[in-house]
Amino acid sequence: MAAGALLALKALNKNxxxxxxxxxxxxxxxxxxxxxxxxxxxxxKTTAVNLITGFVKPSSGAVVYRDRDITGMPPYAxxxxxxxxxxxxxxxFYQLPAYKNMIIPLYSPRVKQMTGGRYGDRDAVALDLxxxxxxxxxxxxxxxxxAVLPQGYLKRLELAKAIALKPDVIILDELFSGLSLAExxxxxxxxxxxxxxxxxxxxxEHRLKELFRIADRVVVLNFGQKIAEGRAQEVMASDAxxxxxxxxxx
Amino acid sequence: xxxxxxxxxxxxxxRAGDVFALCSWREMLYLLAPRxxxxxxxxxxxxxxDNYWQKVLLSVAAxxxxxxxxxxxxxxxxxxxxxxxxxxxxxYCSGVLTHTFGCPPLLALPAxxxxxxxxxxxxxxxVLRLRGVYFSMVTLIIPLMLVRVIEATKIFGGTEGLSGxxxxxxxxxxxxxxxxxxxxxxxxxxxxxxSDYGLVLKAIKDNDRSVINAGINIYWFKAxxxxxxxxxxxxxxxxxxxxxxxxxxxxxxxxxSILPIAAAVVGGPGTLAGATVGAVILVPLSEVLRGIGGLxxxxxxxFLVVFxxxxxxxxxxxxxxxYHQVERWVEVQ
Amino acid sequence: xxxxxxxxxxxxxxxLAVMAIGFNLTFxxxxxxxxxxxxxxxxxxxxxxxxxxxxxxxxxxxVSASISATMALGALMYRFxxxxxxxxxxxxxxxxxxxxxxxxxxxxxxxxxxxxxxLPVLIDxxxxxxxxMVDWQRILITGVAGLLVTGLWAFTHYTRLxxxxxxxxxxxxxxxxxxxxxxxIAMISxxxxxxxxxxxxxxxxxxxxxxxxxxxxxxxxxLAVCIIGGLGSTGGVIVASFLIGFAxxxxxxxxxxxxxxxxxxxxxxxxxxxxxxxxFGRQKELEERx
Numbered sequence: 001m002a003a004g005a006l007l008a009l010k011a012l013n014k015n016x017x018x019x020x021x022x023x024x025x026x027x028x029x030x031x032x033x034x035x036x037x038x039x040x041x042x043x044x045k046t047t048a049v050n051l052i053t054g055f056v057k058p059s060s061g062a063v064v065y066r067d068r069d070i071t072g073m074p075p076y077a078x079x080x081x082x083x084x085x086x087x088x089x090x091x092x093f094y095q096l097p098a099y100k101n102m103i104i105p106l107y108s109p110r111v112k113q114m115t116g117g118r119y120g121d122r123d124a125v126a127l128d129l130x131x132x133x134x135x136x137x138x139x140x141x142x143x144x145x146x147a148v149l150p151q152g153y154l155k156r157l158e159l160a161k162a163i164a165l166k167p168d169v170i171i172l173d174e175l176f177s178g179l180s181l182a183e184x185x186x187x188x189x190x191x192x193x194x195x196x197x198x199x200x201x202x203x204x205e206h207r208l209k210e211l212f213r214i215a216d217r218v219v220v221l222n223f224g225q226k227i228a229e230g231r232a233q234e235v236m237a238s239d240a241x242x243x244x245x246x247x248x249x250x
Numbered sequence: 251x252x253x254x255x256x257x258x259x260x261x262x263x264x265r266a267g268d269v270f271a272l273c274s275w276r277e278m279l280y281l282l283a284p285r286x287x288x289x290x291x292x293x294x295x296x297x298x299x300d301n302y303w304q305k306v307l308l309s310v311a312a313x314x315x316x317x318x319x320x321x322x323x324x325x326x327x328x329x330x331x332x333x334x335x336x337x338x339x340x341x342y343c344s345g346v347l348t349h350t351f352g353c354p355p356l357l358a359l360p361a362x363x364x365x366x367x368x369x370x371x372x373x374x375x376x377v378l379r380l381r382g383v384y385f386s387m388v389t390l391i392i393p394l395m396l397v398r399v400i401e402a403t404k405i406f407g408g409t410e411g412l413s414g415x416x417x418x419x420x421x422x423x424x425x426x427x428x429x430x431x432x433x434x435x436x437x438x439x440x441x442x443x444x445s446d447y448g449l450v451l452k453a454i455k456d457n458d459r460s461v462i463n464a465g466i467n468i469y470w471f472k473a474x475x476x477x478x479x480x481x482x483x484x485x486x487x488x489x490x491x492x493x494x495x496x497x498x499x500x501x502x503x504x505x506x507s508i509l510p511i512a513a514a515v516v517g518g519p520g521t522l523a524g525a526t527v528g529a530v531i532l533v534p535l536s537e538v539l540r541g542i543g544g545l546x547x548x549x550x551x552x553f554l555v556v557f558x559x560x561x562x563x564x565x566x567x568x569x570x571x572x573y574h575q576v577e578r579w580v581e582v583q
Numbered sequence: 584x585x586x587x588x589x590x591x592x593x594x595x596x597x598x599l600a601v602m603a604i605g606f607n608l609t610f611x612x613x614x615x616x617x618x619x620x621x622x623x624x625x626x627x628x629x630x631x632x633x634x635x636x637x638x639x640x641x642x643x644x645x646v647s648a649s650i651s652a653t654m655a656l657g658a659l660m661y662r663f664x665x666x667x668x669x670x671x672x673x674x675x676x677x678x679x680x681x682x683x684x685x686x687x688x689x690x691x692x693x694x695x696x697x698x699x700x701x702l703p704v705l706i707d708x709x710x711x712x713x714x715x716m717v718d719w720q721r722i723l724i725t726g727v728a729g730l731l732v733t734g735l736w737a738f739t740h741y742t743r744l745x746x747x748x749x750x751x752x753x754x755x756x757x758x759x760x761x762x763x764x765x766x767x768i769a770m771i772s773x774x775x776x777x778x779x780x781x782x783x784x785x786x787x788x789x790x791x792x793x794x795x796x797x798x799x800x801x802x803x804x805x806l807a808v809c810i811i812g813g814l815g816s817t818g819g820v821i822v823a824s825f826l827i828g829f830a831x832x833x834x835x836x837x838x839x840x841x842x843x844x845x846x847x848x849x850x851x852x853x854x855x856x857x858x859x860x861x862x863f864g865r866q867k868e869l870e871e872r873x
Contacts, residue, residue: 386676
């Protein structure tokens with residue numbers, strides 16, 4: 001493992017009853033880096049993230065975080081070590097208002113650990129966090145029930161929930177999907193701010209143009225294997241990647 | 251002209267929703283009445299009822315506790331088909347403590363409650379990781395198994411049970427103990443479930459993956475909810491052992507599992523008060539219908555189905571809605 | 584004695600398999616929890632008895648009518664109850680349990696308990712294997728078990744309806760997009776499951792008598808077989824039936840009859856604790872249930 005690598009995947013394999021979803025996957029995330037994880041649909045990006053965050057156990061291989069083997073640890077334990085993630089399909093607690101949705105992550109032992117138990121009133125902190133991700137305070141959007149919020153706000157809520165955990169590594173699974181260009185443009189500064197705070201980020205994305213503006217490096221997956229890795233321009237110029245996304249001429 | 255039904259908060263509710271409610275007796279009464287009526291009711295009824303109805307009140311309180319226990323589990327995503335399990339474990343613990351170890355009843359009660367809760371939680375720990383249906387199945391199965399084990403090994407009195415167990419000091423202690431426990435449980439656990447802790451439990455029921463993702467060990471929380479609920483039910487079982495001065499295989503009977511569910515469903519699941527209302531309705535009803543014997547359980551079963559399917563909000567929610575809101579027809583613009 | 588125990592273990596396994604197969608179809612394969620299964624079993628038995636003994640219908644007719652009536656009852660239960668609570672597994676459990684309870688306790692109340700309440704055996708004779716007497720009814724059950732198991736397997740793997748059953752259990756949304764009306768399929772599945780329960784009752788009840796408490800036992804045994812074998816796996820039903828069947832018989836012979844049921848129940852708990860998807864279950868969701 002290279003010096004300074006925060007998170008490393010080593011020869012991960014995942015077999016789902018005959019389907020090899022992840023095939024000998026290895027890559028690293030350096031501290032403070034924004035790594036893009038891209039690839040055509042079904043290439044195993046979300047599965048890779050599930051393997052990192054413990055929602056799925058690998059068939060073989062290892063995940064190492066800060067020199068510690070976290071392979072197969074339960075997800076809540078991994079969160080407590082400082083890795084948080086969002087889900088592609090946002091599912092808030094619909095019957096609660098947006099800011100009450102934040103109570104759950106704020107109740108987490110991770111938050112208690114990071115703040116020494118002196119975070120203050122959870123409701124107030126929730127409202128502050130939501131304002132940071134763009135819930136306009138004067139319009140009192142945070143008080144609206146999650147069931148009536150449009151996708152843009154739900155995605156921000158999901159992001160806020162991940163940020164609330166005070167993670168060192170944030171993994172965003174298709175945060176930009178379903179958002180308009182303007183909405184993406186308003187979320188990018190939030191991500192930039194996270195980077196300034198020293199956090200390392202992995203982003204799974206299909207919106208390549210928007211991703212390449214902010215990513216340091218990208219890893220490209222196809223059929224569960226890594227087919228390219230490096231700076232965005234180099235990677236997109238490679239034949240293997242073009243073939244993966246666009247197919248081969250008949 | 252098209253009309254639609256509009257539902258808005260009552261004026262008095264809005265006025266009473268702020269600290270200025272303190273300025274008006276009417277508004278304070280509006281807020282306090284729903285709390286005072288059950289409290290005063292339960293505290294004063296023992297003084298005015300005759301012996302027979304006092305026993306009924308006792309039964310109401312006991313089943314209300316079992317129903318509250320069921321409701322706590324249900325709000326955390328666990329549907330128990332075997333309240334009798336916790337009830338029976340508590341009953342046996344208390345019976346054995348008093349009968350075999352000579353423990354005084356007032357000491358045995360809390361001890362049995364905690365011990366019963368602990369045993370129940372340990373029993374069910376393995377299934378907490380699985381889909382909810384498995385929890386329900388196992389809670390259904392274990393009481394049946396325990397009955398057979400007792401029958402086969404003849405421990406704790408076997409099929410005859412343990413009799414001659416020391417009763418509680420006096421009739422008044424008996425009554426006010428259970429009534430006090432009910433009121434404490436009702437208001438105390440309601441407070442707990444309305445707090446952030448309760449929010450986490452309800453979130454686990456709603457979307458446990460999200461809660462796991464927030465770094466919370468949902469199994470630990472579920473175990474806690476299970477311990478709380480089963481201790482409550484075990485307390486009830488321990489209490490009844492001293493009322494009947496007997497404990498035996500019948501403590502694991504289906505009755506103790508079904509009636510609490512029916513009470514909670516009829517009264518309205520999700521608010522412990524609903525479970526209490528359900529018990530207040532069903533227990534006296536079943537007393538009155540005592541004449542028809544086994545048909546009672548048929549009715550519970552049917553009630554269960556009808557309410558779950560047609561009236562899932564339950565009676566309490568209905569009353570609550572009527573109390574806080576007014577419905578009227580308005581023109582559609 | 585050993586040979587006898589082994590033979591009866593085999594026969595017991597067949598009985599369990601026949602009991603469990605209907606439940607496996609509904610719950611394991613289509614994902615619909617039907618806790619009224621035991622009640623359906625008893626209902627059809629009492630119906631057959633009434634038609635045969637009180638109304639003097641010929642046996643074949645009584646049995647066919649009873650099985651059809653049970654299937655209809657299952658469909659009705661789905662249409663009026665389960666449909667409203669579909670998807671909320673916990674409400675499904677409570678609702679079907681309530682119905683099952685109501686039915687069983689109704690029979691209990693009406694006093695249908697006693698030795699005269701039984702169904703006739705097909706051939707009231709037996710053969711000798713070694714020095715053990717084996718009655719034809721039990722051999723019939725074994726045959727029925729074999730037929731049902733292979734039939735069910737073929738049905739769910741080779742017919743459109745069977746594949747639809749599996750489809751709605753695996754991913755309802757996808758099934759819907761493929762034109763599979765999940766509600767209709769689920770209703771048919773519940774109905775068929777109840778029909779199989781009725782069939783099971785027809786062949787098994789003659790071994791003893793009808794009693795409402797048996798309804799609970801049937802539900803538990805079916806649950807046991809399906810959970811241990813693995814929900815949805817027909818092979819699992821076979822293996823689990825054997826395991827439990829033999830375990831019960833050996834316990835009965837060499838320990839005491841009191842412990843028989845305890846063994847089955849303890850087996851369920853063990854399996855749930857160590858391999859919750861059952862011996863042959865392929866429930867990915869369960870395994871990912873970290």
